[in-house]
Amino acid sequence: MTDHKRFAEVVDLFKEYIDAYEGIFKLSSNNPEIIDGVYEKIKQTVINRYKIPVKLILSEISRAAEYRNRFLPGYVSLYKRLFLEFKPKRDSTDNPICAYFLYRKYKIIKDEKHTQFSEPWVYTKKYREDVHKEGTIFRAIMEDNDTAFIQFTELPGFNPEQTIYSDLYPCEEIFDFSLLELCCYHGAAKCFKILRTKFGAKFTKKCIHLAFASGSREIVN
Numbered sequence: 410m411t412d413h414k415r416f417a418e419v420v421d422l423f424k425e426y427i428d429a430y431e432g433i434f435k436l437s438s439n440n441p442e443i444i445d446g447v448y449e450k451i452k453q454t455v456i457n458r459y460k461i462p463v464k465l466i467l468s469e470i471s472r473a474a475e476y477r478n479r480f481l482p483g484y485v486s487l488y489k490r491l492f493l494e495f496k497p498k499r500d501s502t503d504n505p506i507c508a509y510f511l512y513r514k515y516k517i518i519k520d521e522k523h524t525q526f527s528e529p530w531v532y533t534k535k536y537r538e539d540v541h542k543e544g545t546i547f548r549a550i551m552e553d554n555d556t557a558f559i560q561f562t563e564l565p566g567f568n569p570e571q572t573i574y575s576d577l578y579p580c581e582e583i584f585d586f587s588l589l590e591l592c593c594y595h596g597a598a599k600c601f602k603i604l605r606t607k608f609g610a611k612f613t614k615k616c617i618h619l620a621f622a623s624g625s626r627e628i629v630n
Contacts, residue, residue: 429454433466434473435624439483447483448490456495464497471504475579476622478540479551479595485510485538492517506577510538540577547573550588553597562603569608590615596625 432447455461467488474484488507511517513536541548549557561567572585578594586594589610592601604610620628 425450425454426459430469433469433487434477436473436477436480436483439480439486441486444483444486448487451487451491452494462497463491463495467491467497467507468504471507474507475504475577476594478577481506481510481540481577482538485514489515489517506536509534509536514538534576536577540575546588547591550591550597550600551595553595553599555599555603558600558603562607569604569610584615587611587613589613590619593617593619593625593628594623596620596623596628598625598627601628 429447429450432450436447438444451466455466456463470484470488470491474481477484485507489511492511541551546558546561548554549561562569569588572587573591574585578586587610589601589604590613591597592604593616605612617629
């Protein structure tokens with residue numbers, strides 16, 4: 410048996426498990442019906458069949474949300490449903506963003522002993538579930554709206570090297586994101602092309618990492 414055939418058999422054996430996890434890491438919608446489908450796959454396959462601890466799944470959801478924050482509402486919905494049904498103990502390594510919205514939107518605290526999500530803390534933070542305000546260049550990039558993006562680039566004083574820092578982006582990325590890096594993160598191929606061709610924006614090592622994480626073939630190629 411060739412290695413390729415053996416690999417194919419293993420993939421086929423765990424297909425439902427892989428599909429369920431792809432639903433987390435490749436989530437591309439905030440549609441409630443799609444979220445319902447992802448939730449059921451996680452529950453029936455990952456939890457009931459393979460007995461993966463729910464606190465680990467919540468941690469994976471938080472991690473995935475860091476790299477696909479355009480779909481943060483969908484991730485928060487998944488997170489809430491799993492937490493309310495299974496009520497796992499808090500994982501101290503869990504990224505706090507989903508837990509933040511769990512409290513901010515629903516007044517649900519994952520662990521009563523964990524004081525991080527007290528009201529003063531939550532309301533001094535101004536995280537948005539939709540990440541960026543409408544009518545900003547960052548929102549245009551997130552939605553890969555090249556028409557809106559071009560309008561921003563034509564405004565007086567536009568700086569193609571401007572940066573942004575937000576806790577809603579990957580925590581290990583301790584530096585600000587350039588506009589081009591933001592395009593790579595969101596897989597915004599049209600805005601990416603404008604920055605590269607019109608402004609000669611620099612393609613960094615972080616761009617490569619973020620483009621692969623986003624799964625954007627147009628940018629990677």
